[in-house]
Amino acid sequence: QFQLVESGGGLVQPGGSLRLSCTASGHSLAQYGVAWFRQRPGKRRWPVSCISDSSLTIKYSDVVKGRFTISRDNAKNEVYLQMNNLQPEDTAVYYCAKKVYSMCGGFDDNIDVWGQGTQVTVSS
Secondary structure (H helix, E strand, O other): OOEEEEEOOEEEOOOOOEEEEEEEEOOOOOOOOEEEEEEOOOOOEEEEEEEOOOOOOEEEOOOOOOOEEEEEEOOOOEEEEEEOOOOHHHOEEEEEEEEOOOOOOOOOOOEEEEOOOEEEEEOO
């Protein structure tokens, strides 16, 4: 069974950085696009970034562009989200999600596996 586990969340001060990891088990993640989403308290889940299987296609939502960087290591079956210059409004539970296909397409399209989420809190 394909499972995704996020890690790397925590408490950080404004302006700080965190690196989230999404680790797959059960199957290889190498052939699939992977997206990151976040859900702030009282809000719907919102797309953050997506990376295609070969890393040739990368997308970011406007609110994180220039601050967050998505990457992947297919040999380790992992996808990462480097988050820099974090602000209080970045506080959320962050989820990774596996695409059915190799490409990103629309952020919300064709997702068949979700991780359980990792909490990121930005506060002084």
